[in-house]
Amino acid sequence: MAALNVVVDPFGRNGWLDLGLPREQVASVVDYQIHKILAYRRAPKPAIVLGDSRAELLRDAYFAEAGRPDVFNFACGGGTLPEAIDTFWLAAGTTRLRQVVFGLPFSMYNELNRMNRLPTARQVSRDLPSYYLSPLVTKASLLVLATAATGRTFVDQLPPMSREEFWDYQLGPGAELHWRRWARPRVLLSRLEEVAEYCRAEGIDLLFVLPPSHDDYRALLDGHGLAAESALHRRELARLGRVLDLDVPGPLTADRANFDDPRHVTPAVARELAFAVVAALANGPQ
Template identity: 25%
Template sequence: MRLKPTLYTAAIAVTGLLALAPVAFNAVVDAYDHNQLVDLGLDKKEISVKAHYPLYKMIEYPRVKASTVILGDSRARALQDRYWQELGRDDVYNFAYGGATVYEIYDTFEYLRDNAELETLIVSLPLRSMDARFKGGMNRVPEAIALANDPFAYYTNWFVARTGWSLMKDRYPETFKAISSLSLSPVTEAKAADFGAIETLSVEALLDPALCDECALTTPNGTLVLPVLHGYRGTGYGRWANFWPEITIERDLPQLFAKQVGTNGAADWRRFKQSDELWQMVEEIARWSRENDVELIFIIPPTISEMQRRISDFGLASANHKFRERLSGLAPVVDFDFDTPFTRDLANFTDAYHFGSDPARRIVGELLLLTDRDEDRIATTIKRREGLVCPVTPDDTKTSHSAGTLSLLEGKSCRIWRQANG
């Protein structure tokens, strides 16, 4: 049976319209502001950004072209552009992503290297991110660059359409609620019980090698010997032991904080292994910055003191110090992650990992003092200092120490590590 020409043409037309539907939807809703033709009052800064941080920022940055850029994960993302603008800096762009890996930081750096004229690069780099298995080695940046540079791929992308749909549902909740209440299907949803409740699974069952070949916990034979340098308290800090006192703090934490310290802290450090591949990426960022006269600053963001203690719990105290020593050989390291009144004050944190908006403003102020030369902005920032002082000037410095080529300056809840050649 052959279709009549009229019916065939109609079928082709309907198929074409269906194929163009997501294109038209993406063009109008424009979840990631690729064209900015129509303003529907959608909450893209909240929904679109969190759905795909790199895509939003890869599309946004070419319109900004800031000469100072911040890279890192959600802790770096907290150092928002508007906090810099409050201090008179409109040349700073926060290119950090929630959950960012070093792979993503490096690929973003490569993009900036080829597409921006940088003067200052601030990279947030906690030790935890230096394991190649962190976040499963996730890298969303190549896809983001591809979509940002290819309008056809962007407008025909179903992920972009799904994000747009989420934006519309957020903007018009009552309309979508009414639509969802309509059912054109005679088949109803079945509510089936779980085969086995999670509460019935023992620890032994969860660690069954048949389920996960990396989950079995080995039992050490004999005495467990940690990789430390003997002397200087046997902690592995060597001559720096006095600057890493044992964290002794006992208190009841809020439920979320306690769970993160216990469960997440163990997951962070139990199998931690620093990656040579990731370190080479960090070295390349430093080498390029040095050769192109770009000021590079590393920051180690703060966590609460109990979370810091988990590093020592898993025998990584020496690695924690060594990381700062190596990193400072590439560029100055601004360190907020050590036991201080700031990290003991839970009011500064929204959870065990993340600091709040007021501490973020204070950290931005300290970074401005380290990178800015404008006397008016410096004076304004100094007036706003409270509870956090990096050793920018001799008057800010409360303690100093050096051993070999490594030097440390400590202010108030802030340290700066440098190497004589760094």
């Protein structure tokens, strides 16, 4: 299998052979983190975006369009706070950072969500033997070849239901599952404080961004007794860095047409938000 991975090289680790394979199309969804770690090592940038799928919506192309081609979006779908923190340290150890955009909505600010896939991704991408012998890389190689041969997409990111059904799920069982397993960060807050302290010491502009959610989703906080915790979350972030709060009631958050689901805005809105982030960065310490 190592030979297969050398030839296919699904994540573009070595760049030896250009076979016209759909590497980017497949690898970017097979494992977000390996894909982005290797991309960042090839072309590190001084400004990064961290977070989950909501921060990932702020595409590199939007930042470039807004005059900031030096921004690299390191956010990953399904990302957690531990992963975002570890990604920060990985980037800080790779290049000299100047600005960090940390997408940190309240739902991600959760002590009980300790999932962290980054150590595995970092290990796989660390050196060539680890990369070529990785079962995950082999899986990606096979998917790249299958996609090239058939033209089909074998990794589907869309939920297995209609938009309306998924909307209702996110406001019902999905939200219930998430909020009943929420606890105020303590260990994670301490780790976040270490990030803030490093940024202050190194002169790095740390900007926390709270992405918008639909009004119906935000209203669920009251029903779960978490409205006060959400307000505390905002105050804690303001203590650690600058805050761009986009999750405030208004025309944007009231209109379902602005959202693909209650927590994720449409690409058109995400582009506008990226421009708002660029404006906030321009108003920060230089």
